[in-house]
Amino acid sequence: MAIMNRPFIIDGVEFQSRLIVGTGKYASFEENKRAVIASGAECVTVAVRRVNILDHASENLLDYIDPKIYKILPNTAGCYTAEEAIRTARLARSAGITNWVKLEVIGDPKTLLPDNEATLEATRVLVKEGFVVFPYVSDDPIMAKKLQDAGAAVVMPLAAPIGSGLGIRNPYNIELILEAVSIPVIVDAGVGTASDAAVAMELGCDGILMNTAIAGAQNPIQMAEAMNYGVKAGRMAYLSGRMPKKRYAQASSPIEGMIE
Amino acid sequence: MGGAMQIEVNSVKKELLLDTTLQELLTQLNIVPERVAVELNLTIINRNQFDQVLLKEGDRLEIINFVGGGRGPRRS
Numbered sequence: 001m002a003i004m005n006r007p008f009i010i011d012g013v014e015f016q017s018r019l020i021v022g023t024g025k026y027a028s029f030e031e032n033k034r035a036v037i038a039s040g041a042e043c044v045t046v047a048v049r050r051v052n053i054l055d056h057a058s059e060n061l062l063d064y065i066d067p068k069i070y071k072i073l074p075n076t077a078g079c080y081t082a083e084e085a086i087r088t089a090r091l092a093r094s095a096g097i098t099n100w101v102k103l104e105v106i107g108d109p110k111t112l113l114p115d116n117e118a119t120l121e122a123t124r125v126l127v128k129e130g131f132v133v134f135p136y137v138s139d140d141p142i143m144a145k146k147l148q149d150a151g152a153a154v155v156m157p158l159a160a161p162i163g164s165g166l167g168i169r170n171p172y173n174i175e176l177i178l179e180a181v182s183i184p185v186i187v188d189a190g191v192g193t194a195s196d197a198a199v200a201m202e203l204g205c206d207g208i209l210m211n212t213a214i215a216g217a218q219n220p221i222q223m224a225e226a227m228n229y230g231v232k233a234g235r236m237a238y239l240s241g242r243m244p245k246k247r248y249a250q251a252s253s254p255i256e257g258m259i260e
Numbered sequence: 261m262g263g264a265m266q267i268e269v270n271s272v273k274k275e276l277l278l279d280t281t282l283q284e285l286l287t288q289l290n291i292v293p294e295r296v297a298v299e300l301n302l303t304i305i306n307r308n309q310f311d312q313v314l315l316k317e318g319d320r321l322e323i324i325n326f327v328g329g330g331r332g333p334r335r336s
Contacts, residue, residue: 023328032328047329050270050322051296053289060295061328077329087299091324094304095297 003239008206010184011100011132011153013071017042018201019231020073020186022211026220029064035214036065038224043071045102045209047078048092067097073134075102080115082122089126101126102134102156102188102209112162116143120150127151136188139169141176148181155181156209159200160190163212167196171203178204194223194230201234202242265317276315283311286323296325 008015021041026032036044044065065072074092079085082105089101103122107115119135120143126133132153137143139157147155157177160166167190168174178185184206191197191210200208208231217223263278269285276285282305286293298305299322305313315321 026328029328045329046326048324049327049329051289051291051325053269053272053274053291053323060292061326062295072326074326075329090304091297091299091322092326094306095295095324095326096307097326 003204003241005239006206008184015042015071015207017228017231018207018235019197019227020045020207020209021214021224022209023047023061023065024211025215029059029061031220032061032215033064035220035224036070038221038228039214040228041070043073045073045075045211048074048076048088071100072097073100073102074098076104078106079104080106082118082125085118085122086125089122089131090129093131099130100132100134100153102136104136114138114158116140120146123147123150123152134186139173139177141173141180144177144185145180148183152183154184154186154206156186156188158189159187159196160192162189163216164190165192165196165213165216166190167192168199168203171199174200174203174205191227194226197227197230198234198237201231202238204238207231265315267315267317267319267321269321270323280315281311282309282313282315282321285315285321286310289323291323296323298323 008018017040019039019041020043021036021039022045023032076085076088079088085103085105092101093099105115105118105122107113114136116138119137123133123135127150134154134156135147135152136156144155159168186207186209187200187205188209191208191213197208214220214224214227264275265278267274267276293307293310301320
């Protein structure tokens, strides 16, 4: 029996694409824009940084990624404490585009693994202030449940460390998270190529966020399109309900009617 | 009056004429107000108040915008 599709809705916004893409590490705004188009993504994450007042560029990322067309998801990348992340989120909101925030509180510069405790604390504060919070978190079902209870709009477990491209290292934990929470589960970080995206979607994840897998490919625009297909293929396969695995062969052709 | 004062914008010291508004500072810096958010001495200033805020000696401003970034370390 096929599995029921659940539309991808966050804070009342329904997305057709289950892929969310980043905007880091591209050679140019133009390349970034073409990759976003090829990916089919409708939601794009951006970082919050100081304006360089000594050498202020005339062009801005948002001249290329139009907030009227794409849902912009500001992130708190680079924050190491709950306080820093909360301050960054408030500034991002005051830019007047959105009250959504991809909350990242990093615990360690070497692994870029999340500080789950600080992430939970910041989630509680930001939810109270009316933010729609997308917390980046370890692939830990207990923490995912706590984030849901704290009012997170989605949970974003990592598949592998940020920028590692190692793929889905612990599919069993991702499945446990899917069982533990009712809010959307979006795999964030670790995807390296289109098959990784398909694997995450076949597990039943609601969506995937990626940046380096696209921006770090030799041909980012073509990889963006591959990811578009990978996510769609994985989702369709999940909804189709895969065949059971067997240890021995089973012929597809009938035995009757063989020539003698 | 025509006197001068010193403030800090994103940790860069800047000389300004007395009675400069936040809006005037942004214009001087060639910054489009619609694309930025501003914190003055750790308090966020709403965009519709930019032209009413008079800057004072020793003020510390943070002016941010959205840039490319998936996630990860602070950009150097």
